[in-house]
Amino acid sequence: MKRAHQTRCEQGFSLIEMMIAAVIFILLCSAAFALLSLAQQRYQTESQVLNSFQEARFGLDEMVRDVNGSAYPSQNMFSFNPNVPAKNLYAITPVAWDPGYLSSSPCLIGTGGGGTCTTPGDFDLIVERDVDYWHTDGVEWTRYRLQGNILSRSQTYKVVSADPETTTALSFVPYVQNVMNNVSSAQIAAFQAVYPNMFPGGNPVPVFNYFCYTPFGTQQCASAGSYNSPLNITDVEITLIVMAPTKDAQTGQVRLIELHGRGHSLNPIQ
């Protein structure tokens, strides 16, 4: 009895059975871990793309709203009779410009290096408006500028005798990273291999595209003739091409996202 009991208790698998079971287990584990690894890679890539998308979307939305509220309060909200308000208390333009701001000589807006404005430009925008109207500190300049791959933001008070370009250049902080609108031809070619419809003509894509008032309706400023002036800007079309920080873990290719927005100044310079 004792022996029989012992045999039942110690009855086990043979070595062959164990090895087969082990092999099956290892195969199943390998498959599971391979899937897990794939899912992990995909998750990492997609979450980075998502992060870039979120960051760009926030940035774009803020810029659109800044343009919507630009030129507040316009100079025509003040009667200029019998008293003339200080120049920093009102916006003379929806978009400040350089050169010529201090001498009230508007420059010509161009694209792809054309025009005489350094700002507003394809990658540079200074919005003029009173952000905190409930304070008596006057109008602010909010500037967005793409340098390299970083879109930076700067905000300063409008100073009567100061140039908006130099004043705002002192306080930039990074705003949206990995912005690829203005990269080298080689990089554009590499991007186009993956995204053939981006970068039309193989050229950098302006972040800011300006539309001016004309008596015949709103037109792109660069082709608005005598109405090409920062003073006449009514709309700013914003395009952001953002790259995820790392390449796609599976394909090894870059991941780009292109976002569009359009701000319309609701404060007319009458």
Added chain:
Amino acid sequence: MKKDRKTHRSSEDGIALLIAIFVLLLISVVAIALLVSSGTETALGVNYRTSSTVYYAAIAGLEEARGRLLPKNPNYFGASYISPTTTFPLGQTIYVINRGSGDNIVPWDSSNTYYDNEYQTEFGTAASSASWQSVNSVWDNNIQGIPGPMFKWVRINAATEQSLFLQVNASGSYNNSTPIFYDPAHINTSGNPWPSLIVNMSPPSSAVQALEITALAALPNGTQKILQYLVAPVSVNLTFPAALILDGYSDVFNSPDHSAWVVQGSSDGGDGACAPSGPVPYPVHAVGVPDNPDVGNVMSGIPSSPNESVNFTGTGSTPSIARVTLATSLQTVQGLNQIAQTIIQNADAVIAGPATEADLPSAMSSANPMTVAVQGDFSLGTSIPAGYGLLLVTGNFTYASGSNWNGIVLVIGKGTMTTSENGAGGTFNGATLIAQTLDSSGNLLPGPHPGPATFNDTLSGSVGRGFVYNCGWIQRAQAPLTYKILSFHEIRQ
């Protein structure tokens, strides 16, 4: 042996349990990490979505109120609430209420969820202290059958320097007792035109009241946003120093050889709106031109045998054809084009030419005069009794001798007006202006002055009655085109 075996079995049991617990823990950690990660992403997405939703919902509220201020809007608030021609008093408010399911919106009640704190901030007194009226939104309780924008209320009120927190007069203090007006004819300290807001207890006749429109949007999760417009009614606001104006140089004029055809600068007896002291100039000349040589051009186009010039009556001696001083905006190609563009942008109907009277809006009537812009040639025939309102034609304007128009006719563009024989006795009641601002290719003339205006009506059989100045129709044709946005900004909360 027995003891050893027992000990061994007990140890194996513990390992299995530990492994199971460990695996469970591992899975739990991964699951929680995934949940936390997706939760953060969701929160970010929701924040963005709610922020955008309230912003655009508030704009929807502002736009509804702005549109409903216009008398021609089918959902106009009504003259008993507010009118473009009367000053809206300070201390009064109109609330547009937009209830969602289960909402109780009483913005003037301090105990209400959607109480209007902003009024207190702007005027220093509680919203309940204002004399308020309320109207339902067109979206109220999803009347339209589909979910509308989620603004809760929109307030309309007269603005002051204090409510705007803006020193319009730059006087050093914020006036809270004088309503703000917008004066397109304002002059600055340098004597230059400076269309702007003004603070004046007795505003000039050119000024119109600036109204504040404030909208609150709120989402179920508590996200709120307040946006504000400042708006003022805009109309073309033209005055006509003659019943028929040829606004050009080296004008061409030919009138019918018929005694029934007249041009009258003194209104018909039936036009009670005309009075020498009224808001519309009266009486005026029959035909007006901007310079003296064109007086001669017009005179030479009037048949002299028999002498039809006696049919040109109005200010001064007969024939009442004179050089007149036009408003600055009517003197240049740029100014005229600006007027045309303003009309085109705000017209009730914009029609592509060539067009005929059949293309005019069917809702146009004596009780509902409309602003119609025809971009191209237009032919006014006799298949409708009459047109009513303001008609802009940028191409050639041809009218049948039996056709009628009550209101203002502006032929700004090609600047030619000719006739065709079809019936008799048709009349232009109101005022007509012809100006050439475009060349034959449709390009704007270099200016500054417009080119020659052309009027050709050489019928001698069935002729029209001609042009009769009419103050009432001039006023009715110039109802506000829109409420212009003077400013827009977000309100701090």
